[in-house]
Amino acid sequence: MIRVGVIGAAGRMGTEACKAISAAPDMELVAEIRRGDPLERLVEAGVEVAVELTRPDSVMGNLEFCVRHGISTVVGTSGFDAERIATVREWVDSGATPGVGVLIAPNFCVGAVLMMRFAAQAARFFESVEIVEMHHPNKVDAPSGTAVNTARLLAEARAKAGRGPLPDATETGHEARGLAVEGIPVHAIRLRGLVASQEVMFGNAGELFTIRHDTLDRAAFMPGVLLGIRRVRERPGLTVGLEHFLDLD
Amino acid sequence: MIRVGVIGAAGRMGTEACKAISAAPDMELVAEIRRGDPLERLVEAGVEVAVELTRPDSVMGNLEFCVRHGISTVVGTSGFDAERIATVREWVDSGATPGVGVLIAPNFCVGAVLMMRFAAQAARFFESVEIVEMHHPNKVDAPSGTAVNTARLLAEARAKAGRGPLPDATETGHEARGLAVEGIPVHAIRLRGLVASQEVMFGNAGELFTIRHDTLDRAAFMPGVLLGIRRVRERPGLTVGLEHFLDLD
Amino acid sequence: MIRVGVIGAAGRMGTEACKAISAAPDMELVAEIRRGDPLERLVEAGVEVAVELTRPDSVMGNLEFCVRHGISTVVGTSGFDAERIATVREWVDSGATPGVGVLIAPNFCVGAVLMMRFAAQAARFFESVEIVEMHHPNKVDAPSGTAVNTARLLAEARAKAGRGPLPDATETGHEARGLAVEGIPVHAIRLRGLVASQEVMFGNAGELFTIRHDTLDRAAFMPGVLLGIRRVRERPGLTVGLEHFLDLD
Amino acid sequence: MIRVGVIGAAGRMGTEACKAISAAPDMELVAEIRRGDPLERLVEAGVEVAVELTRPDSVMGNLEFCVRHGISTVVGTSGFDAERIATVREWVDSGATPGVGVLIAPNFCVGAVLMMRFAAQAARFFESVEIVEMHHPNKVDAPSGTAVNTARLLAEARAKAGRGPLPDATETGHEARGLAVEGIPVHAIRLRGLVASQEVMFGNAGELFTIRHDTLDRAAFMPGVLLGIRRVRERPGLTVGLEHFLDLD
Structure with missing residues (x-):
C-alpha cells in the first residue's frame, strides 16, 4: 500500500x-x-x-x-x-x-499523451497533416495548448525527416478560428455539447490516417x-x- | 425507354x-x-x-x-x-x-443535396453549428462553394428562427484556412488523399448532431x-x- | 407564462x-x-x-x-x-x-428524432445502409431500441421505393454484437467512456452519406x-x- | 540510383x-x-x-x-x-x-502498419477496445484479415498487461456481421462507396481514443x-x- x-x-x-x-x-x-x-x-x-x-x-x-x-x-x-x-x-x-x-x-490524460507521441512518430511517413481541435464554446483560448504542442511536435518531426511545406494550392480565405503553427494548420471548432477533442489527420495519395482523442470527463x-x-x-x-x-x- | x-x-x-x-x-x-x-x-x-x-x-x-x-x-x-x-x-x-x-x-450529387437540405432543417434546433470541408490539396479555392452555400442556408434558417450569434468565447487566433460566412464558421482542410468531403456539426448542451458527405468518385x-x-x-x-x-x- | x-x-x-x-x-x-x-x-x-x-x-x-x-x-x-x-x-x-x-x-431528444427522420428520407436514394450504435458497457440490451426503430424505418422506406436486399458478398462471420433488423445490419459497440451515440451510414458508388447523433448528458x-x-x-x-x-x- | x-x-x-x-x-x-x-x-x-x-x-x-x-x-x-x-x-x-x-x-501500406503498431502499444492503457472494419460490398471475407490480425495483437497486449475480459453487460443479439477474435469484438461493415477502412476504438472512463486508417487507392x-x-x-x-x-x- x-x-x-x-x-x-x-x-x-x-x-x-x-x-x-x-x-x-x-x-x-x-x-x-x-x-x-x-x-x-x-x-x-x-x-x-x-x-x-x-x-x-x-x-x-x-x-x-x-x-x-x-x-x-x-x-x-x-x-x-x-x-x-x-x-x-x-x-x-x-x-x-x-x-x-x-x-x-x-x-x-494517457490518451492525450499517446496521441501526441503517435502523431510525432507518424509525421515523417505522410505528405500532409492537419489538426482539428474541438472544444466547448466557453473556452477562451484558441487553438488549445495541446493542439499547439502537437503541431510543434509534428513540425519538428517533419523537419528532421527532410519534409518540406505541406501541399496547398489555396491562396485566399485564411480567416477561420485557428492558426498555422510552424506551418501546420490547426483548426479550432467551438460547439455547445463538446467537451475537449482533438483529431490529427494525415494523408498520402490514396490513404488517410487519423488519430483522435476525446476527453469527456475529469x-x-x-x-x-x-x-x-x-x-x-x-x-x-x-x-x-x-x-x-x-x-x- | x-x-x-x-x-x-x-x-x-x-x-x-x-x-x-x-x-x-x-x-x-x-x-x-x-x-x-x-x-x-x-x-x-x-x-x-x-x-x-x-x-x-x-x-x-x-x-x-x-x-x-x-x-x-x-x-x-x-x-x-x-x-x-x-x-x-x-x-x-x-x-x-x-x-x-x-x-x-x-x-x-444526391448526397450533397440531402446534406444541405437536412442541415437547413436542423439549424433552428441547435445552439451551435460549424462546417468542416475537406478536399485534396490541389483545390485552389477555400472554402468550397458547397460549404459557402451550406453556411448561407444555415445562417438564413437561424435568422428565421430568431437565433442570435453562435456562442464563442474566443478572441484570438482567427487565421486558419477557412472563413466565417454570415457568422457561420467554415473550416477548410486540405490533405493529400482526400477527394471531397463535408461535415456539418450541430451542438446543444449534452448533444451533438453531425451530417457528413463524402464524394470519392465522379x-x-x-x-x-x-x-x-x-x-x-x-x-x-x-x-x-x-x-x-x-x-x- | x-x-x-x-x-x-x-x-x-x-x-x-x-x-x-x-x-x-x-x-x-x-x-x-x-x-x-x-x-x-x-x-x-x-x-x-x-x-x-x-x-x-x-x-x-x-x-x-x-x-x-x-x-x-x-x-x-x-x-x-x-x-x-x-x-x-x-x-x-x-x-x-x-x-x-x-x-x-x-x-x-430532438437530435435523435431528426436522425430517424432524415435517415428515413435518405433511405431510398442509396444502395447501401448500415447502422452503428455505440453505448457504455453497462447497457444490457443490444442493439439499442433507437437503433432497432431506425432500422425498421429504413427497411420500410427501402421497400416503398422498391429497393431490394443490400449488396453483400460475405457468407461467413455473423457473430458480432448486433443484429440484422428486417435486413438492415445494426452493429452494437460497447465501450467504457461512451454514453449513447448512433451513426447511420449510407453508400452509393463513389459516395458516402452519414448521419450521427451523440447524447452525452440528460x-x-x-x-x-x-x-x-x-x-x-x-x-x-x-x-x-x-x-x-x-x-x- | x-x-x-x-x-x-x-x-x-x-x-x-x-x-x-x-x-x-x-x-x-x-x-x-x-x-x-x-x-x-x-x-x-x-x-x-x-x-x-x-x-x-x-x-x-x-x-x-x-x-x-x-x-x-x-x-x-x-x-x-x-x-x-x-x-x-x-x-x-x-x-x-x-x-x-x-x-x-x-x-x-505504411498507414496500416502504423495502425497495428500504435493499437498494440495503446492496448494496455484502456479498459475497452473494439474494432470496426469497413469495406466495399464485393469483399467475400468478413472480418478482414487486417482486422483479425489487429485483434490478435490487441488480445496479446492485453493479456501481457494482465487485463481481463472487456466490460460488457449485453447478453443477447450477437448476430451482426463480424466476429469476436480472442475476445476482441470486430464489427464488419459492407457499404457501396467504401474502399477499405479500419477504426480501432479504445475507451476509459471519461475518455475515448481512436485510430483510423482509410485506403482509397492502390x-x-x-x-x-x-x-x-x-x-x-x-x-x-x-x-x-x-x-x-x-x-x-
Missing part, C-alpha cells in the same frame, strides 16, 4: 483524485490538504507520495516542502516554464534527499495520476511529462 | 454519363455529341432528353437549341448566374415549345443525372436545383 | 426538467409532485401543462388524472404499447375535457421537453412522437 | 509499382518481367533490387531465383505460411549469396514499396513485415 497525500484536495481535480486514490487497491489516502492546512500533516501522516493539484501561485512552495522532506511528488498544477523547471531540478538534484522523485505532467485524468503515484519513486530526480512513465519503446 | 443524347460526351463527366445511361434499363443512349459535332444529330436521333455537360462558354447555345427543338434538357455545366437563369426561363416560358422541361443543377453524380433524365419531362418549365426532383416533403 | 407542474420531480429526468423549466423565460414551475404527493396539487396550483416523468407502473393513473382535469400533458415515461395508446386516445377523445392535448414521446432531452410544453395545448388530442411538433415539412 | 526490376509488371500492383519506381528520383526501372519472360533478364539488366508482385503459385520460384543470383527482393505477393517462410529463411541464410536481403510484407501501397526497395539491402537476411523498416523505436 502506497501512503498518498493530496495537496489541493478540495479543488475539482483534487476531489476527483481523492476518490480515485481511495478506490485504488494498492493505495491509501492518508492526508488531504486543503487551503490553509499546514503541510506538516503530510509528514505526520507518513505520506510516501504527494499529489500536488493547486494553482501556479502556490505550487512551488508546496513542491519545495515535499522535496526537502523526502516526499516524492506527482504535480498536475500548470504554469511550469523553463525557469521553474530549473529550480525544481536544483532541489531534487541537490543530494539533500536522495531518492526523491518528482513528476511534472502538463497533461495527465475522470479521464485519473489513470495517469494513479500511474504517476505508482511509479514516481522508481525514478528519482525530476521527470517532465507522463510519457516517460509509459514504457512505450 | 427514354431516348437520351449527351452533349459533351467526350469530357470527363460526359464519359461517365454515357456509361451510366447505357447501363440504365429504362434509357437508350442514341446520340453522343462531341465538340464540333452538329447539334442537329440530337433531332435526327429522336432524342427525348438531352444532358448538357460542356463548359460555361458553350452551354447557352446548346441549351437554346434544345429548348427551341422541344428537347427537355438536364444541365450539369456550371456558371449560371441570375441573368443566365432569367434568359433560360424566357426561352422555356415563351410557349413556343410547350411541355419542354429544363433542369439546371449546380450539384448532381460516379457519385450519376444517380442524380439519371433521376433528372427520368423526371425532367414531368416538370415543364425551368427548375433550378436537383432538390425539387427529390420529393422530400 | 405557462404554469407547469412536474410529476416525478425527484427522479433523474424530473430533477433536470425542473431545472430547465425554472430557467425558461416563458414558463413558471408551480408544482413539483414527488412519490406520495397528491395529484390534486396540480389543480390547486393552476397547472396548465403537466410533465409526466415517473415509471411505467404509475404513468397511466397520473395521465388519466390530468386528462380528466383538463390538464394538457407531456409524457416522457416509457412503456406505451398499442393497448395503452388506445386507452389514452379514448380518454382524450371522449369529449369530457375538450381542448386537452397529450404528447407521448418515447424520445425527447441535458440533451430538455429542449424537446420545453418544446412539448410550449406546444402541447395547440394540438388537442393525442400525439405520439415529438417529430409531429417539429414542423419539418 | 538503385537498379530495380519488377516481376509481375503487368498486374495491377505491378503496373502501379512500375509507375512509382520510374517517378522516384533515386531509382531506375531496368527490368519489367511479365508472365512468360525469362528471369535471366533481371541478371542481364544488372538489377540490384527486385520487387515480386505475382501470385502465390509463382512467387517461390521467382524468389529462389533472385536469392540464388544475389538479388535482394521486396515481396508483396501473399500466401506466406510458416513453412514457406522457413524455406525462404534457409535460402537466404545458406551463405551462398551473403548480403542478400529479402523483405516479405503482407501489407505495404497508390497507398507505393510509399511502402519504395521504402522497402531503398532499405532491403541494408538488412541482409529475411525480414517479415514492413514495420521492421520503419525505425519506430
Whole structure:
C-alpha cells in the first residue's frame, strides 16, 4: 500500500483524485490538504507520495516542502516554464534527499499523451497533416495548448525527416478560428455539447490516417495520476511529462 | 425507354454519363455529341432528353437549341448566374415549345443535396453549428462553394428562427484556412488523399448532431443525372436545383 | 407564462426538467409532485401543462388524472404499447375535457428524432445502409431500441421505393454484437467512456452519406421537453412522437 | 540510383509499382518481367533490387531465383505460411549469396502498419477496445484479415498487461456481421462507396481514443514499396513485415 497525500484536495481535480486514490487497491489516502492546512500533516501522516493539484501561485512552495522532506511528488498544477523547471531540478538534484522523485505532467490524460507521441512518430511517413481541435464554446483560448504542442511536435518531426511545406494550392480565405503553427494548420471548432477533442489527420495519395482523442470527463485524468503515484519513486530526480512513465519503446 | 443524347460526351463527366445511361434499363443512349459535332444529330436521333455537360462558354447555345427543338434538357455545366437563369426561363416560358422541361443543377450529387437540405432543417434546433470541408490539396479555392452555400442556408434558417450569434468565447487566433460566412464558421482542410468531403456539426448542451458527405468518385453524380433524365419531362418549365426532383416533403 | 407542474420531480429526468423549466423565460414551475404527493396539487396550483416523468407502473393513473382535469400533458415515461395508446386516445377523445392535448414521446431528444427522420428520407436514394450504435458497457440490451426503430424505418422506406436486399458478398462471420433488423445490419459497440451515440451510414458508388447523433448528458432531452410544453395545448388530442411538433415539412 | 526490376509488371500492383519506381528520383526501372519472360533478364539488366508482385503459385520460384543470383527482393505477393517462410529463411541464410536481403510484407501500406503498431502499444492503457472494419460490398471475407490480425495483437497486449475480459453487460443479439477474435469484438461493415477502412476504438472512463486508417487507392501501397526497395539491402537476411523498416523505436 502506497501512503498518498493530496495537496489541493478540495479543488475539482483534487476531489476527483481523492476518490480515485481511495478506490485504488494498492493505495491509501492518508492526508488531504486543503487551503490553509499546514503541510506538516503530510509528514505526520507518513505520506510516501504527494499529489500536488493547486494553482501556479502556490505550487512551488508546496513542491519545495515535499522535496526537502523526502516526499516524492506527482504535480498536475500548470504554469511550469523553463525557469521553474530549473529550480525544481536544483532541489531534487541537490543530494539533500536522495531518492526523491518528482513528476511534472502538463497533461495527465494517457490518451492525450499517446496521441501526441503517435502523431510525432507518424509525421515523417505522410505528405500532409492537419489538426482539428474541438472544444466547448466557453473556452477562451484558441487553438488549445495541446493542439499547439502537437503541431510543434509534428513540425519538428517533419523537419528532421527532410519534409518540406505541406501541399496547398489555396491562396485566399485564411480567416477561420485557428492558426498555422510552424506551418501546420490547426483548426479550432467551438460547439455547445463538446467537451475537449482533438483529431490529427494525415494523408498520402490514396490513404488517410487519423488519430483522435476525446476527453469527456475529469475522470479521464485519473489513470495517469494513479500511474504517476505508482511509479514516481522508481525514478528519482525530476521527470517532465507522463510519457516517460509509459514504457512505450 | 427514354431516348437520351449527351452533349459533351467526350469530357470527363460526359464519359461517365454515357456509361451510366447505357447501363440504365429504362434509357437508350442514341446520340453522343462531341465538340464540333452538329447539334442537329440530337433531332435526327429522336432524342427525348438531352444532358448538357460542356463548359460555361458553350452551354447557352446548346441549351437554346434544345429548348427551341422541344428537347427537355438536364444541365450539369456550371456558371449560371441570375441573368443566365432569367434568359433560360424566357426561352422555356415563351410557349413556343410547350411541355419542354429544363433542369439546371449546380450539384448532381444526391448526397450533397440531402446534406444541405437536412442541415437547413436542423439549424433552428441547435445552439451551435460549424462546417468542416475537406478536399485534396490541389483545390485552389477555400472554402468550397458547397460549404459557402451550406453556411448561407444555415445562417438564413437561424435568422428565421430568431437565433442570435453562435456562442464563442474566443478572441484570438482567427487565421486558419477557412472563413466565417454570415457568422457561420467554415473550416477548410486540405490533405493529400482526400477527394471531397463535408461535415456539418450541430451542438446543444449534452448533444451533438453531425451530417457528413463524402464524394470519392465522379460516379457519385450519376444517380442524380439519371433521376433528372427520368423526371425532367414531368416538370415543364425551368427548375433550378436537383432538390425539387427529390420529393422530400 | 405557462404554469407547469412536474410529476416525478425527484427522479433523474424530473430533477433536470425542473431545472430547465425554472430557467425558461416563458414558463413558471408551480408544482413539483414527488412519490406520495397528491395529484390534486396540480389543480390547486393552476397547472396548465403537466410533465409526466415517473415509471411505467404509475404513468397511466397520473395521465388519466390530468386528462380528466383538463390538464394538457407531456409524457416522457416509457412503456406505451398499442393497448395503452388506445386507452389514452379514448380518454382524450371522449369529449369530457375538450381542448386537452397529450404528447407521448418515447424520445425527447430532438437530435435523435431528426436522425430517424432524415435517415428515413435518405433511405431510398442509396444502395447501401448500415447502422452503428455505440453505448457504455453497462447497457444490457443490444442493439439499442433507437437503433432497432431506425432500422425498421429504413427497411420500410427501402421497400416503398422498391429497393431490394443490400449488396453483400460475405457468407461467413455473423457473430458480432448486433443484429440484422428486417435486413438492415445494426452493429452494437460497447465501450467504457461512451454514453449513447448512433451513426447511420449510407453508400452509393463513389459516395458516402452519414448521419450521427451523440447524447452525452440528460441535458440533451430538455429542449424537446420545453418544446412539448410550449406546444402541447395547440394540438388537442393525442400525439405520439415529438417529430409531429417539429414542423419539418 | 538503385537498379530495380519488377516481376509481375503487368498486374495491377505491378503496373502501379512500375509507375512509382520510374517517378522516384533515386531509382531506375531496368527490368519489367511479365508472365512468360525469362528471369535471366533481371541478371542481364544488372538489377540490384527486385520487387515480386505475382501470385502465390509463382512467387517461390521467382524468389529462389533472385536469392540464388544475389538479388535482394521486396515481396508483396501473399500466401506466406510458416513453412514457406522457413524455406525462404534457409535460402537466404545458406551463405551462398551473403548480403542478400529479402523483405516479405503482407501489407505495404505504411498507414496500416502504423495502425497495428500504435493499437498494440495503446492496448494496455484502456479498459475497452473494439474494432470496426469497413469495406466495399464485393469483399467475400468478413472480418478482414487486417482486422483479425489487429485483434490478435490487441488480445496479446492485453493479456501481457494482465487485463481481463472487456466490460460488457449485453447478453443477447450477437448476430451482426463480424466476429469476436480472442475476445476482441470486430464489427464488419459492407457499404457501396467504401474502399477499405479500419477504426480501432479504445475507451476509459471519461475518455475515448481512436485510430483510423482509410485506403482509397492502390497508390497507398507505393510509399511502402519504395521504402522497402531503398532499405532491403541494408538488412541482409529475411525480414517479415514492413514495420521492421520503419525505425519506430
